[in-house]
Amino acid sequence: MEQPLPTAAAEAAAGGGDGDGEAYRIRPLELADISRGFLGLLNQLSPSPPLTEEAFRARFEELAALGADHLVLVAEDAATGRLAAAGAVLVERKFIRRCGRVGHVEDVVVDAAARGRGLGERVVRRLVEHARGRGCYKVILNCTPELTGFYAKCGFVEKNVQMGLYF
Numbered sequence: 500m501e502q503p504l505p506t507a508a509a510e511a512a513a514g515g516g517d518g519d520g521e522a523y524r525i526r527p528l529e530l531a532d533i534s535r536g537f538l539g540l541l542n543q544l545s546p547s548p549p550l551t552e553e554a555f556r557a558r559f560e561e562l563a564a565l566g567a568d569h570l571v572l573v574a575e576d577a578a579t580g581r582l583a584a585a586g587a588v589l590v591e592r593k594f595i596r597r598c599g600r601v602g603h604v605e606d607v608v609v610d611a612a613a614r615g616r617g618l619g620e621r622v623v624r625r626l627v628e629h630a631r632g633r634g635c636y637k638v639i640l641n642c643t644p645e646l647t648g649f650y651a652k653c654g655f656v657e658k659n660v661q662m663g664l665y666f
């Protein structure tokens with residue numbers, strides 16, 4: 500039986516479930532989303548080799564075990580049932596800042612055909628609200644310079660620089 504990630508209740512409590520007659524319903528990722536275009540959506544973010552259903556399920560269950568500290572949101576097109584956007588936030592638990600928490604926004608993507616209608620901003624704002632509801636004192640993300648305007652619209656300000664080391 501299909502179960503949404505257990506973060507669903509916490510996310511709903513933080514303002515989720517806005518399916519009230521809107522064209523897109525933003526909700527937590529479900530196992531069945533593999534057949535609603537989730538992987539194709541992620542492919543628009545970063546082209547990857549195809550993922551088997553088994554691998555998808557294993558990763559889904561791994562993330563579910565993290566509870567509300569890891570939330571993947573998707574936007575479902577109410578008319579077609581296909582996914583039009585996705586994004587994730589994970590909550591880092593620190594020792595500093597009196598054992599403070601930091602939200603990390605990752606893997607935000609809107610289907611090419613649905614861009615420019617405010618969907619990306621809606622997803623990001625919902626991820627931020629989730630992090631705030633989990634007690635985070637800040638939310639951070641990495642992006643290319645071309646996207647700073649988009650994230651500024653979502654309330655972010657530029658701070659420091661990103662560094663990476665790839666294997």
Ligand SMILES: CC(=O)SCCNC(=O)CCNC(=O)[C@H](O)C(C)(C)COP(=O)(O)OP(=O)(O)OC[C@H]1O[C@@H](n2cnc3c(N)ncnc32)[C@H](O)[C@@H]1OP(=O)(O)O
Nearest residue numbers: 605606607608609614615616617618619620640648649652
């Ligand atoms: C942390 C990360 O995940 S970074 C990776 C981000 N994802 C990608 O790059 C994947 C490919 N791109 C996309 O999926 C989309 O273009 C997104 C997610 C960047 C934007 O999604 P959209 O739904 O098109 O954005 P949305 O319509 O919500 O835009 C909100 C506002 O930001 C503005 N905006 C959107 N994209 C940009 C941009 N690249 N530069 C500047 N402003 C932008 C819009 O004009 C809009 O402003 P307005 O309110 O004044 O009209």
